[in-house]
Amino acid sequence: MASIYLNNLSTDERFKLINELHTIQNGKCFITGDEIDISLHKNSLDIDHVIPTKLGGKDEKSNFALTFASANRSKQASDLNLARIIHSYLKIEDNIFIFYFLYYHK
Secondary structure, eight states: OOOHHHHTOOHHHHHHHHHHHHHHTTTBOTTTOOBOOTTTTGGGEEEEESSOGGGTOOSSGGGEEEEEHHHHHHTTTSOHHHHHHHHHHHHHHHHHHHHHHHHHOO
């Protein structure tokens, strides 16, 4: 669902929100935990509701997070907290597969 709050922001207000979220999140994507370089990644970032409005989340600044667009789009309709957990699980699963492959295929 589109955000009325975000749609009403000017370009400058949106950039200010991105910088605020970047600072709050210690410069990391809310989902992946990977470092965000605002200049380098400026065209590949999303601002999204942590808790979707259709699940009762508010359409306000306190319910937004900064994510990489690719990670955000892969979550589909789940909330960002769930997307973060799923991403962490998949990362662990990949590491186990790599370890297994390297260990048993020497």
